[in-house]
Amino acid sequence: MRKSQANLFSENGHATLTTALQELYARYGEPTYDGPDDLLGVLVQTILSQQTTRQNCQRAFGQLLDKFAGDWRRCQIAPRADLEEAIACAGLAKQKSTRIQALLARLEEERGDYSLEFLREMTPDDARDYLTSFKGVGPKTAAFTLMYAAGMALFPMDTHIFRICERLGWLDAGQSSKQAHRRMEEMIPAGQHYPAHMVLVRHGREVCHARSPACEDCPLGDICLYYQDLISK
Ligand code: SF4
Known part of the structure; x- marks a missing residue:
């Protein structure tokens, strides 16, 4: 250097x-x-966006919402093959579907709710630390989610x-x-x-x-x- x-x-x-x-x-x-957005939805989209194009990510997220009628519980308990099929166009479907279902399961277990809205009450550092404790959520994914959906200074x-x-x-x-x-x-x-x-x-x-x-x-x-x-x- x-x-x-x-x-x-x-x-x-x-x-x-x-x-x-x-x-x-x-x-x-x-x-x-543009202002705040749904934190969980943005996180799932950001996971789907990993190593694919924006168009494929948006298509996969739309298909996921359609398949489970926007119901995160249905998405969590569905056979993984159903989720894989819905998001296949975003690539790495097996890995991404496993991570999305694990994320939903942990939220349900810890919070009794499929929501990340509680992160808005945290400091940016604490919110980031929480998100990066999920498998498959690295610094970029966490920072993007919190910046985009909550306007945090990340x-x-x-x-x-x-x-x-x-x-x-x-x-x-x-x-x-x-x-x-x-x-x-x-x-x-x-x-x-x-x-x-x-x-x-x-x-x-x-x-x-x-x-x-x-x-x-x-x-x-x-x-x-x-x-x-x-x-x-
Ligand atoms: S920022 Fe990139 S495009 Fe601009 S001068 Fe530097 S290397 Fe070139």
């Missing part, structure tokens, strides 16, 4: 983060938060966001996913977690590609260590 990259975040990471967000909002518009990092943060020098090599999530969410200004997530995902999809990023068309070139390295050679 370059020395500048290792130290940059602590030296002026706040400044470059603020600049980057301003540039990206100027380019794409600042996304607005910052889910997908592959696009990791890539951009690394290229801009905001992450240290060897940081775990959990450490990276905590570091970034502490640095993002209050009220900016949702728009920052949305705009960085979009930038990763449209400009900062994994292979051959379109740096000439990127407003972040002046503050991007990857690009500055590239043009200095």
Whole structure:
């Protein structure tokens, strides 16, 4: 790792983060938060979204709701093959159906209810710790669920966001996913977690590609260590 990259975040990471967000909002518009949503439904959708496209995830969730008439108890006690069939288009159906049924069973056992609405009363850290105690719910899934459905100041990092943060020098090599999530969410200004997530995902999809990023068309070139390295050679 370059020395500048290792130290940059602590030296002026706040400044470059603020600049980057301003540039990206100027380019794409600042996304607005749509407001609260059903926490359990969003968590199940986020589990379904793992390693598949958004379209397949939405289709699988719609089929799951149709199959069990939106009744989580019916979903929990159904033969697993029925759930697998409903969500097959999202892939990893065996693994995902097992995790969804285990999640529902634990909620019913612990809370006597198929709901995660009680998480709204918790701090973001406690709510995240609770969700990550379920098998198959990692830092990204937990943070996305709580940010999207409850407006909590958490910052889910997908592959696009990791890539951009690394290229801009905001992450240290060897940081775990959990450490990276905590570091970034502490640095993002209050009220900016949702728009920052949305705009960085979009930038990763449209400009900062994994292979051959379109740096000439990127407003972040002046503050991007990857690009500055590239043009200095
Ligand atoms: S300058 Fe290039 S590498 Fe840096 S953020 Fe922009 S597209 Fe990505």
